[in-house]
Amino acid sequence: MKIIAVCGLGIGTSAILKVNAERALDRLGLTADVDASDLAGIATAAADAQVILTSSELADAVRAAIGRSFAEIVEVSNYFDVEEIGAKLEISLG
Amino acid sequence: MTLPPLPDEAIVIKAHVDDWRAAVREAGRALVRSGSTRSEYADRMIAVIEEFGAYVVIAPGLALAHARPGPDVRREGLAVVTLAEPVPFGHPHNDPVRVVVGLAVSNAEEHVASVARLANAFNDSGVVGRMARAETADELRALLGFDGTAEAGA
Numbered sequence: 001m002k003i004i005a006v007c008g009l010g011i012g013t014s015a016i017l018k019v020n021a022e023r024a025l026d027r028l029g030l031t032a033d034v035d036a037s038d039l040a041g042i043a044t045a046a047a048d049a050q051v052i053l054t055s056s057e058l059a060d061a062v063r064a065a066i067g068r069s070f071a072e073i074v075e076v077s078n079y080f081d082v083e084e085i086g087a088k089l090e091i092s093l094g
Numbered sequence: 095m096t097l098p099p100l101p102d103e104a105i106v107i108k109a110h111v112d113d114w115r116a117a118v119r120e121a122g123r124a125l126v127r128s129g130s131t132r133s134e135y136a137d138r139m140i141a142v143i144e145e146f147g148a149y150v151v152i153a154p155g156l157a158l159a160h161a162r163p164g165p166d167v168r169r170e171g172l173a174v175v176t177l178a179e180p181v182p183f184g185h186p187h188n189d190p191v192r193v194v195v196g197l198a199v200s201n202a203e204e205h206v207a208s209v210a211r212l213a214n215a216f217n218d219s220g221v222v223g224r225m226a227r228a229e230t231a232d233e234l235r236a237l238l239g240f241d242g243t244a245e246a247g248a
Contacts, residue, residue: 008146011162011199011202013149013152013160015205015210016152016209019213020213055149055152056187057146057148057149057185058146077187077188079152080152081219
């Protein structure tokens with residue numbers, strides 16, 4: 001299973017999202033590869049991903065960038081809220 | 095896994111700003127003072143928000159201002175600006191912003207580890223409020239998980 005954390009630049013905020021998604025998966029007892037990506041690279045990065053984690057601010061841009069992909073886009077409000085991230089991951093992975 | 099240094103020059107406590115651009119500019123000036131970036135970096139941090147929106151407001155009250163590595167980044171750096179009056183950045187859930195963390199990196203890879211450590215500090219949901227109320231640079235460094243003043247040196 002592969003999860004992509006995406007932000008505008010692929011540094012900074014997506015790295016934080018990646019770290020906290022890994023924590024959330026740990027708590028749920030799930031394993032997945034979590035990678036960070038920028039918007040420009042998301043189409044390639046998402047080709048074999050199940051879930052894309054991003055900010056609600058960026059969701060439309062991500063949707064436009066990935067075109068035809070099976071990956072589900074999950075919008076996160078608080079990047080530090082491991083419970084929020086975990087609950088949303090559980091729904092989309094469950 | 096260490097954070098970039100956070101010397102006194104890179105900290106602004108209870109700044110008075112009129113809008114989000116001025117708040118990001120304060121963080122840009124702090125990065126210039128600490129020797130991390132040239133002044134153009136502030137313009138690029140603002141351009142990121144103009145291009146992608148307020149997604150840099152990654153938690154209630156907290157903006158992580160940053161831009162890509164570039165020739166205006168001298169070395170990896172961190173700045174913290176707390177605001178006397180919170181300002182909206184235009185985020186649907188996390189406005190208004192009370193604390194701006196400015197980040198400059200010289201390459202994306204080296205940087206993921208230090209961001210992970212920053213994430214540790216902010217996993218405590220009360221920390222943004224405590225940072226906004228902090229009166230001294232040492233208080234802010236302690237809240238971010240710097241062990242002592244030695245680590246804070248430039």
